[in-house]
Structure formats: structure tokens, C-alpha cells
Amino acid sequence: MTIHKEGRVLLLVLFLIFFGLNFGLNYLAVGQPWQAIVLAISAIIFFFFLQFFRNPTRKIEINEKQVIAPADGKVVVIEKTTEDEYFKGAERIQVSIFMSPINVHVNRNPVTGLIKYFRYHKGKYLVAWHPKSSTENERTTIVYELHKGVEILIRQIAGAAARRICWYIKEEQSVIQGKEFGFIKFGSRVDLFLPLDAKITVENGQITKGGQTVIAELG
Structure with missing residues (x-):
């Protein structure tokens, strides 16, 4: 620790x-x-x-067929939705993890791959579980391209108390599953947008550990 x-x-x-x-x-x-x-x-x-x-020190088991939790917290959303910023309205499976002030706030890469896209957006500070927080709050959008061409999108979202999102990655950077890519201060949320053929392995309300809990298995 x-x-x-x-x-x-x-x-x-x-x-x-x-x-x-x-x-x-x-x-x-x-x-x-x-x-x-x-x-x-x-x-x-x-x-x-x-x-x-x-x-905390975490033992990471790298698996290219799995998407692991990018953060400690609780799963609050699992649903099919559309993503407009990068996927231009295409359907994806959204999995959202809410991070309370008592959680570890380190963010970890959910997969090994190449950072294909990165954007930081200024925005509001709605409570992290608000439906519009994903598109209106201060946030980052990061897209990972896996070696098979599969793309995973992750979004760091500031909450009502979180006033600073930190990141340590950039476009065209190769990253390793489980390694730290960012940090969000004082309560927040992380959204994952996964391919439709991904097999979700968590349930709503489940507690996650960043770098360890398997969120999905890729098709």
C-alpha cells in the first residue's frame, strides 16, 4: 500500500x-x-x-480475451445504448461503475492495446449517477484498439464533488491491461462501452476491484 x-x-x-x-x-x-x-x-x-x-498493490493477470474493471466501485448501469462521440450512434453495451469517496480512485487500463482516441471535455458537475452526467459533466473519452481491431471506449466522469480528472496517457500510446492510466478525485464514475458480442460477467450492484474484477469476455 x-x-x-x-x-x-x-x-x-x-x-x-x-x-x-x-x-x-x-x-x-x-x-x-x-x-x-x-x-x-x-x-x-x-x-x-x-x-x-x-x-494498493494489485496482482494483475493479463488476459486478452477479458475486459477488467478500470476502477473500484459498484456497477450501477448495464444496458444497450448508443454512443455518439466516437462510435457515431452505433449500439454498444454500457457498463458503468460508481466510485464513492471511500473507494480507491486509481483508474486502470481495462485491456491491452493502443490508445486510438483521447479527448478531454469541460462540463458540469452533476451527481455521478445522473443519466446526463455521461454527456454533460467534465469528462474524458478514451478508445482502446485491441490487436484484433476490437475497440473499447472508456469515459472518466467527474461527479458533484470531483473537481479534477487526471490522466497519464495520450493518443497512439501502447498500454498494458491493469496498469494505471488516471485518477479522479472525490467521488466519480467510469463508463465502459463494449462491443455487442461481449459477454458481460458482472451484475448491477456488484462491487468491483480495479485491475481484478472481470467485467466482460470478448467474443
């Missing part, structure tokens, strides 16, 4: 603020009962942010 690079500066700043606050109170308000309350609240807030930026 390590601390993700996106949180190291923030955690250091919080630690210094809380340390200075409680150190100062120790001299200015010696013996006051609310000293312990301030210390407890400081510790709770710090450990909340600490767990949010945790980056």
Missing part, C-alpha cells in the same frame, strides 16, 4: 496545518476539554484524505 502521487502534497499541507493548530492549542488552551475534540476531528479529517489517496 502506497499513497498516490496526486495526494502527497495535499496530505503534507493538511498534516502541517493540523499539527500547527493542535500544537498551538496545547500552549494557548492548556487543560481545556475541547482540546481533545479538536485533536480527534483533525485526526478524522486527515485519515479520511489518507484513505482516499491510498494506492
Whole structure:
């Protein structure tokens, strides 16, 4: 278990603020009962942010016939739909994973392949489970091309609290299944758009682990 690079500066700043606050109170308000309350609240807030930026080590088993979960969270959508941005209205199977503030927020490549398309879109901050969040919120769209010409689209979507989407990939880059490609801060959602012949292996409400849970098997 390590601390993700996106949180190291923030955690250091919080630690210094809380340390200075409680150190100062120790001299200015010696013996006051609310000293312990301030210390407890400081510790709770710090450990909340600490767990949010945790980056656990995951054992990844690469399988070119499988699509693995790009994120920890809960499956909230499994349905046939159309995708307009890249697939121009063609039907796909959409699988959406909601990431709460207590989930690990590292995003991992669902497949091994080539980044065929990447776009970042500014947008709104609707709650992540809102039906229009996929097309109106701040988001990225990433298309992976597999070696057989199969294309998988993934979309990072900011939620009401998530105000920063991070990514570490670019077009024409080759990537490996399970490796980190991004991070979303403070609650969010990830959508997958899969080929119609993909066999979905998860159910609505199922808890996923990024890099480990198999979302689908490719035809």
C-alpha cells in the first residue's frame, strides 16, 4: 500500500496545518476539554484524505480475451445504448461503475492495446449517477484498439464533488491491461462501452476491484 502521487502534497499541507493548530492549542488552551475534540476531528479529517489517496498493490493477470474493471466501485448501469462521440450512434453495451469517496480512485487500463482516441471535455458537475452526467459533466473519452481491431471506449466522469480528472496517457500510446492510466478525485464514475458480442460477467450492484474484477469476455 502506497499513497498516490496526486495526494502527497495535499496530505503534507493538511498534516502541517493540523499539527500547527493542535500544537498551538496545547500552549494557548492548556487543560481545556475541547482540546481533545479538536485533536480527534483533525485526526478524522486527515485519515479520511489518507484513505482516499491510498494506492494498493494489485496482482494483475493479463488476459486478452477479458475486459477488467478500470476502477473500484459498484456497477450501477448495464444496458444497450448508443454512443455518439466516437462510435457515431452505433449500439454498444454500457457498463458503468460508481466510485464513492471511500473507494480507491486509481483508474486502470481495462485491456491491452493502443490508445486510438483521447479527448478531454469541460462540463458540469452533476451527481455521478445522473443519466446526463455521461454527456454533460467534465469528462474524458478514451478508445482502446485491441490487436484484433476490437475497440473499447472508456469515459472518466467527474461527479458533484470531483473537481479534477487526471490522466497519464495520450493518443497512439501502447498500454498494458491493469496498469494505471488516471485518477479522479472525490467521488466519480467510469463508463465502459463494449462491443455487442461481449459477454458481460458482472451484475448491477456488484462491487468491483480495479485491475481484478472481470467485467466482460470478448467474443
